[in-house]
Amino acid sequence: MSRVAEKAPRRVTQAEQALGGIRRALGDALRHARRLTGQLLARGWAFIRPVTDVVGPVGWLVLAAAAGAFVLAGTFGWSEFTYLATTLLAAFLIAVGFVFGRATYAVELQLNPHRVVAGERALGQMAVTNTGEKGLLPARMELPVGNGLAEFVIPGLAAAARHEELFAVPTHRRAVIVAGPAVSVRGDQLGLLRRTVRWTDPVELFVHPVTTRLQASAAGLVRDLEGEITKKITNNDISFHALRAYVPGDALRNVHWRTSARTGQLMVRQFEETRRSQLTIVHSSESAGYSSDEEFELGVSVTASLALQVIRDDTRVSVVTEGRLLKTATPVALLDDSCRIDPVSGRYPTLRDFARDATRRLPDPSVVMIIAGSQVDLAEFRAVQTLFGQDAKTVAFRIDEGATPRVSAVSGLTVVTVGHLTDLPALLRRVNR
Incomplete structure (x- = not known):
């Protein structure tokens, strides 16, 4: 009885193991079947999709x-x-019968120029060449341009014949306008069937914001070779501050031997830390902060004008928005990226939250410029100012389209009200006084 009692649990365990193995095999088979079915459906859809x-x-x-x-x-x-x-x-x-046929086109798409300022004229050219040995029947070409669609009727082309079409690109507002791809369309007049063939890649046209030229160092930046002197004390720098007693580990090159000989104690030099000018522009793209689209565009123009002058002065600058950190290596790179600044809604709870998150990994600035719309309260500008140290000069630009230009001081914060872009140079001269 004892042997039977000992073997009974072992038999149950073996049965459970066998049952578990069967379940695993069935599960693997089902997964394999589902994967195979999905592959078959995908291949079937890929086969019939060109027709549908x-x-x-x-x-x-x-x-x-x-x-x-x-x-x-x-x-x-x-x-x-x-x-x-x-x-x-x-x-x-x-x-x-209308969708059959093969075209032998070579299509070239060009924009002239590739970069314009908002309001300037830009033209595009689409050249279609028959690269085949036989003539081609008339065809229709479609070319997306921004949010619009241009349609061209290409006449019948003999072998090696070429046909050109010119079109105007709307550039009244700052944007990145994508032209293309150019596609040929075959189909009946009723629109029952429509077969398209892509011939080109999209081409980008950068419509830069309107900017104004500022005077050199108009942003009030420190331009001397030594950089900006701060209140932070360091052991190695250029600007001498004071002498202190030697501490083990201090560099011997900083020992002031004449004073040490007079006092009978090693004395070393201390310095005030100097920092190369670093400007940070915090541009708010929150749509609720602006009263109109025109005011938003004025804000972008002010930001671009300030950053351009800083780049021309060969000073380091960082420009941040809710959507991106703008490229500032060259003026063209900055203007191209400024074309991509779009309004956002509810990205951050407050302007201070946005500024803190956007500047967290940036170098410590010597000058901070905050650009926001007329609907932003002055208390929010002051809240952003507290994020930066006392060594940083903070200037707030309040964009209020049509307002009287003025410079005021609010609790230690310089507030510049900009009503028109042409007011900016004079306002900056007043800030620097």
Whole structure:
């Protein structure tokens, strides 16, 4: 009895193990079957997609109407719906003949120039060449330009013939306008079937913001070779501050031997830390802070004008917005990136939260400029000022379109109200006094 009692649990365990192995095998088989089914469906869809993509919305509507007419004719015996369904299917079959054919095009897409200031004129050119040995029938080309769509009718082209089309690009507002890709369209006049072939890649046109030229060092930056002297005391720098007693580990080159000989104690020099000028521009793109789109664009123009002058002065600058850290290696890079500044909504709870997060990994600035709209309270500007040390000079630019330009001081913060872009040079001269 004792042997039977000892073996009984072992038999149950073996049965459970066998059952678990069967379950695992079934689970693996099901997973394999699902994966195989998914692959088959994906391959099947990839095979039929080129066909289904040719059918336009009107084509699907015609097929659905034909199927419905056949159902009604078969259910109620209405011969009229049989004729309707036959007519619709005939129209669909006739449209199939319009999508066949092969084109031998070489398409060139050019924009002249690639960069303009908002309001300047920009033109585009699309050149189509027949690279085949046979003539081509007339065709239709579509070219997306920004939010619009340009359509061109390409005439019949003989072998090696070339056709050019010119088009104007709307540049009345700052933006990155994408032209292309150029696609040829084959299809019937009713729009049942539509076959497109892509011939070019998209081309970008940068519409830069309007800027104004500022005087050199208009931002009030320190331009001497030694940099800006701060109140921080260090053991190695240029600006001498005081002498103190030697501490083991101090560099011997900083020992002031004449004073040490007079006092009978080693004395070393202390210095005030000097820092090369570093300007940080905090540009708020929060749409709630601006009263209009025009005011938002004025803010972008002010930011771009300030940053451009700093770059020309060969001073380090960082420009941050809610959406990006702008490139500031060259004036062109800055202007290109400024074209991508878009309004945001509710990205940060406050202006201070945005400034703290955006400048966390940036070098300590010597000058901070805050640009925001007229709907931002002055207390928010002051809250941003507290993020930076006392050595940093902070200037707030309040963008208020049409307002009287003025410079005021609010609790130690310099507030510049900008109503027009042309007011900026004079306002900065007043700040520097």
